[in-house]
Amino acid sequence: MRLRLGTRYLLLGSVLSLALMAALGGCSGGAGGGGGGQAGSQPTATNTMAFKVELPVTDTPTPVVVNGTVMPTATPGATGTALPTRTPWPTKAPTSAPSDDPAMVYVPGGTFIFGSMDKAEESPRQEAQIDGFNIDSYPVTNTDYQAYVQATGAEAPRHWEGGVIPAGKENHPVVWVSWEDANAYCAWAGKRLPTEMEWEKAARGQDGRKYPWGDAFSSANVNSSESGLRDTSPVDRYAAGASPYGAEDMVGNVWEWTADWFDAYRGSLYYMDRFGETHKVYRGGSWFDGADSVTTTTRGSGEPAFRFSTLGFRCAR
Numbered sequence: 001m002r003l004r005l006g007t008r009y010l011l012l013g014s015v016l017s018l019a020l021m022a023a024l025g026g027c028s029g030g031a032g033g034g035g036g037g038q039a040g041s042q043p044t045a046t047n048t049m050a051f052k053v054e055l056p057v058t059d060t061p062t063p064v065v066v067n068g069t070v071m072p073t074a075t076p077g078a079t080g081t082a083l084p085t086r087t088p089w090p091t092k093a094p095t096s097a098p099s100d101d102p103a104m105v106y107v108p109g110g111t112f113i114f115g116s117m118d119k120a121e122e123s124p125r126q127e128a129q130i131d132g133f134n135i136d137s138y139p140v141t142n143t144d145y146q147a148y149v150q151a152t153g154a155e156a157p158r159h160w161e162g163g164v165i166p167a168g169k170e171n172h173p174v175v176w177v178s179w180e181d182a183n184a185y186c187a188w189a190g191k192r193l194p195t196e197m198e199w200e201k202a203a204r205g206q207d208g209r210k211y212p213w214g215d216a217f218s219s220a221n222v223n224s225s226e227s228g229l230r231d232t233s234p235v236d237r238y239a240a241g242a243s244p245y246g247a248e249d250m251v252g253n254v255w256e257w258t259a260d261w262f263d264a265y266r267g268s269l270y271y272m273d274r275f276g277e278t279h280k281v282y283r284g285g286s287w288f289d290g291a292d293s294v295t296t297t298t299r300g301s302g303e304p305a306f307r308f309s310t311l312g313f314r315c316a317r
Contacts, residue, residue, distance in 0.1 A: 096317055099134040105246045108132045112201050113208025116297040120270040135194055135202045136314040138235035139173035139249055139256060148185050172232040173254045173312040179280040179304040182257045182313035193259040194316035196281045204296035205244035212243035212250050217291040222252035224294045229287055251294040254312035255282040262301035279303055286310035
C-alpha cells in the first residue's frame with residue numbers, strides 16, 4: 001500500500017515539475033513578445049534545407065495566374081517548311097582546248113553574263129566564270145543520228161516510219177529523242193552533252209545579249225512561231241542568227257537537251273516542285289515558240305525519258 005502511494009507521489013511530482021517548466025517558458029515568451037531585453041538575445045533556428053519543387057517536363061505551357069484569373073497563353077506559330085537542297089551551280093565540265101573537228105566551234109573560258117531577270121526560273125542575272133570548251137556548230141541532224149542507229153542498233157525516232165528518215169529532212173535536227181538517247185549518242189560520238197552554263201555562254205557570248213545576234217528580235221534570224229514554217233527547218237538555214245562564236249540554230253527550230261538537272265540558280269529565292277534531280281534542262285525554244293521564248297536564257301525541263309516533236313540536242317567536248 002505504501003509502495004503504491006509512493007509511486008503516485010513520484011508521478012505527481014513529475015507532472016508538477018513539467019507544468020512549472022511550461023509556465024516559466026510561457027513567461028519568457030511573453031516578455032520577448034513585449035520587446036524585453038533578454039528575448040532579443042535568444043538564438044533563432046535557421047532552416048538549412050533548400051526548398052525545391054520539381055515540375056514535370058511537358059509540352060503544355062504552365063498557366064499564368066494574375067489575381068486569381070488564368071491568363072491566356074500564346075499559341076506557337078506555324079513551323080516553316082524547309083526547302084529542298086538546291087544545287088548552287090550547274091555541273092562543272094572539264095577544260096578543253098580548241099578542237100580540230102570542223103563541225104565544232106571553240107568557246108573560250110572567262111566571265112560572262114548568266115541568267116536574266118525576265119522570268120523567275122532564269123533569275124538572278126549574274127556574272128559567272130566558266131572554262132573553255134567546244135560545242136557542235138549545229139544541232140545533231142537526222143543524218144547524224146541515223147549513223148548512230150545503224151552502228152549501235154539503237155531505237156530510231158518514232159517519226160521515222162520503218163526506220164527511214166522522212167523525205168527532205170535529212171539535214172533537219174533529229175527530234176523525238178530523250179535525254180537518255182542524247183546522252184548515249186554523245187558518248188558514242190566521243191563527246192558529251194553541254195552543261196546549261198556552257199550552252200548559254202555559247203549562245204550569247206560575254207555581254208548578256210537576249211538573242212545570239214543581239215537584243216532585238218528578228219524573224220529573219222530564227223525559226224520561231226513568227227516564221228510561219230510550223231515545222232523544223234535545215235540546221236544551216238539561219239546563218240544570220242549565229243552566236244558570237246559561230247554556233248548556229250542555238251535558239252528556235254528545236255529545244256536542246258543539256259547535261260544538268262533543273263534547279264534554281266545560285267542566289268535565287270524561286271522554288272518549283274520539279275527542282276532537284278528529277279528533270280533535265282533543255283534550252284533555246286523551238287519553231288512552235290514565240291519571240292519571248294526563243295532567247296538565250298529560256299529554260300525548259302523534262303524527265304530523262306521524255307521525248308517530244310520539238311526536242312533535240314547538240315554535243316560538246
